[in-house]
Amino acid sequence: MEVPPPLVLKRHLYVPSKTLMGPGPSNCSHRVLEAMSNPVLGHMHPECLQIMDEVKEGIKYIFQTLNDATMCISGAGHSGMEAALCNLIQDGDVVLMGITGVWGHRAGDMARRYGAEVHYVEASFGRALSWEELTFAFEAHRPQVFFIAQGDSSTGVIQQNIREIGELCRKYDCFLVVDTVASLGGTEFLMDEWKVDVAYTGSQKTLGGPAGITPISFSKRALTHIRKRKTKPKVYYFDILLIGQYWGCYGTPRIYHHTISSTLLYGLREALAHFCALGLKAVVRRHQECSKRLQLGIEELGLEMFVQREEERLPTVNTIKVPFGVDWKKVAEYAMRKYSVEISGGLGPTVEHVFRIGLMGENATVERVDMVLSILNEAIQSIKLKAVKTERSKI
């Protein structure tokens, strides 16, 4: 039996233009999009290796690190989480997951598959982890690896005290993995100064690059540990010694590891170049100012932020309580249908409880904040009105 060519592929490609103000991806700039239509390059061509070198320097800057083992994983943000855990964990290692939303649980799922003994320390719903929770859990479990998302995009919670957690980890001879996928660029992050052992971030959030290529960096301390492993990391594709060799991290000849997507490299390179031109501090300040403006606006609309404490609110992914009696899905649909603007619902524990409004990269501007506030308000009012009408029609 022959499988015929599908009719759907006879249609033209249809890609609408939207304003992506959910938890990510955010919009790519024209510069980034244009870069990705450049001709492809071979994965060992000098011009491709040159772009990789430039990307590497950009990543060092955004992480504020001098780590040699700074590179990208060829995969989504999740592949950064995999690579961090895969390289550090050996069978039976005790791994502690900090939970301020869904991401610690995801990391726990991965770590268990790698053979770790996984424990969790969970913050109260909508809160960051307290110092007491952290120190108690460290003392109880004495982990070899500790994982925390600096910003958890499901709850909109930020864990502020990474510096202190870095010290705590050293005290317990533990490696610190920080997921900065949703936070980097929206808040301070000083990898070296804070003694972070592995950090990775999303290309498609504040950077405004394409999804599918994930910046990651390993400290010298982590690298030394990985070099001394008794068994190879369980995944060839995530083996940081091999990937780093391809990325020219260790001063050894560059050896082919996989075929990198030059297209995504172009996009990420241009996103990083733009980010660097603006400057890290200015980018962070802008994201914070935009979030503050949004928070004020939310209050003025009579709505409430989900994260109670102002200092625990992630500036990049803002969570807003869905008002009683309002269907979040209808609000999101309204915004998309009428304005092609993405306002997102919750994820995991916050599903149906919150709206998530992303202010990242191109969309972290005063104009976008005012726009999204206006649309959110209009959408909620319209949904409420419709609900009233439906009720009346029932009478």
Added chain:
Amino acid sequence: MEVPPPLVLKRHLYVPSKTLMGPGPSNCSHRVLEAMSNPVLGHMHPECLQIMDEVKEGIKYIFQTLNDATMCISGAGHSGMEAALCNLIQDGDVVLMGITGVWGHRAGDMARRYGAEVHYVEASFGRALSWEELTFAFEAHRPQVFFIAQGDSSTGVIQQNIREIGELCRKYDCFLVVDTVASLGGTEFLMDEWKVDVAYTGSQKTLGGPAGITPISFSKRALTHIRKRKTKPKVYYFDILLIGQYWGCYGTPRIYHHTISSTLLYGLREALAHFCALGLKAVVRRHQECSKRLQLGIEELGLEMFVQREEERLPTVNTIKVPFGVDWKKVAEYAMRKYSVEISGGLGPTVEHVFRIGLMGENATVERVDMVLSILNEAIQSIKLKAVKTERSKI
């Protein structure tokens, strides 16, 4: 200490235009490149899911399969190899690797990391596996999984009898994994008819799509086995039950698994659409005709194909013996410097022994064949002449 923004990112992005006639990536068409500068979409947006559905149909066509579990892995071709092995292998499983070049060894490295007991059956250098070698190895090892690259891009060898290997695997109750990264589109491949359990291919070879997104398909038989596993596959990122759920393969609601790169989806979608419009049989015929023409030309130039038996030559990646006394690297450099044409050297066991000329996608045309032959000849003559001059100057 503050890490300053890197100066290299103040320069403009530089991407030269080359004709990629190595083992891949091949050139993307204008249609594919243009598609990738479309605005990004969210990974759960209906338009994105729609494109994924279209891509899925396209993959079913190119693999000639009706498998529900047909999707892409968000990663390079290597991630397809990982996903195939990761989902099938449980600790202690006996896995047999067919070796006709480097790829069976690569798969062996991966499988060992996943806890398999790995055995190899190796063809003579530059040859496909014989039926005797295969049956002897199956009888000796009684594997649970057998891996073979239909085309090995390092040697240019094609394994023709996948259909018979499919029968052999059934006889031994073994799962058959076929790597079609370098072969699909250049030779016949009938996944269902040949009883292949897992197949994956490269997006950046005959398809002429972007690297970084890897089509893969699992048979119902493989899927049933995976559903019955006692332990989860070792890698969340490659868990085909979760990825397939996101790709809408199992008739269940689509659940977020990772952030797919919409950019790469656009490129792959357009590459598949073009491929489907041409038709599988016509594409295969064209690749074979081009390879035949190249082989004739090679003989006419007094050069020799590396693979002795004509029927064991892979049409997509053609390996040509480097003539005695000629430095392959200088030939490749000449072609690149003077014509911006990529002619590649060997890989693994063929390093320094062969040139590899890729005739794939956009570059599988009569015109390109004639061009690359002419350039190859010119380059070799020029290098020889220089060598003679250098010799003379020494006298």
